[in-house]
Ligand SMILES: Cc1ncc(COP(=O)(O)O)c(C=O)c1O
């Protein structure tokens with residue numbers, strides 16, 4: 047086995063064959079492998095695998111398996127996932143003021159969000175380590191992904207949801223795929239703390255992004271973008287920030303790709319938070335020394351998170367990649383979502399932070415007119431149909447089944 051778990055604070059090493067979520071010192075753990083192993087990998091290997099029909103090659107995660115988790119292929123639980131599209135539209139370029147802007151639509155994953163890329167790893171690892179019950183706290187998407195992958199692996203899944211705060215599409219998925227769904231009184235952060243305690247007691251295997259294997263899977267979003275761009279890195283990656291798993295995973299993926307020699311420049315990262323759930327943004331304003339947890343409120347329910355568990359990883363990424371943290375208002379989120387939806391692409395509200403944030407950074411001159419940008423659309427439009435119905439500016443118009451009347455109405 048190439049990989050070990052390493053504490054990001056004190057560097058203590060742990061085996062990946064034992065269940066562990068944090069270091070004895072309290073620090074977060076990251077999966078680490080010798081850089082030499084990555085340097086031995088040629089990007090042409092990943093490109094060749096795109097021609098194969100095998101599930102582990104078709105998967106946009108496991109195609110990169112030597113840099114993700116090197117285990118026997120027979121142990122892998124994959125849908126397969128990934129292979130999401132990169133969209134360019136004149137309207138998005140015009141609205142943001144950035145000519146070279148593309149969006150990677152992670153809503154095209156099997157359960158409709160980027161979480162599948164992390165969950166294939168977390169559930170594979172749960173099975174390898176003999177866990178019986180897999181669990182997460184969730185604003186919705188993690189629960190949908192967990193329920194689906196646990197069903198495939200034949201494991202019991204339990205999800206802890208903030209009562210009344212989860213979009214219906216996501217709740218329906220978790221229920222439909224067969225998870226035990228517990229509605230907790232309190233925010234996502236309360237639910238997260240409870241699952242963490244249960245996991246420390248050994249009752250459940252935790253698959254939130256605190257689990258370092260989740261982030262290894264989410265690295266593939268970046269590696270697949272680089273592959274989509276023929277291994278020419280863009281100037282910027284713009285991503286919504288909630289529990290900060292993606293910000294952390296993206297920084298790791300870019301650093302590894304650069305150090306391995308797969309790309310010749312390091313993009314900057316912009317992590318975009320909702321103004322009502324902005325502890326990372328506030329910390330950034332103060333030099334990223336510490337993070338003050340807050341009571342979150344935003345229309346983007348997926349990122350209604352006030353105490354992001356990956357803060358200490360994400361802050362290192364922002365420093366390492368000369369990144370920025372920005373905030374956008376709910377109004378800006380909805381305006382950006384409308385532009386994306388009207389292009390026939392569509393996304394859930396949290397995802398629209400990428401476009402809203404890119405526009406804001408361009409308006410401020412932080413993103414330059416000539417720079418290339420890839421934004422991440424993290425979740426599918428149908429995840430949150432209430433948001434669509436409330437903000438689309440359209441409504442269902444009742445009409446009699448009469449040709450003249452209908453013709454008059456649509457031609458006027
Ligand atoms: C749709 C969507 N976008 C963005 C996020 C935020 O991602 P992260 O927690 O990795 O910062 C989440 C969940 O946290 C999500 O479900």
Ligand SMILES: N[C@@H](CCOP(=O)(O)O)C(=O)O
Nearest residue numbers: 184185186187188254255289
């Ligand atoms: N938006 C998330 C919140 C939990 O994030 P995770 O990446 O730590 O699992 C969700 O969909 O539940």
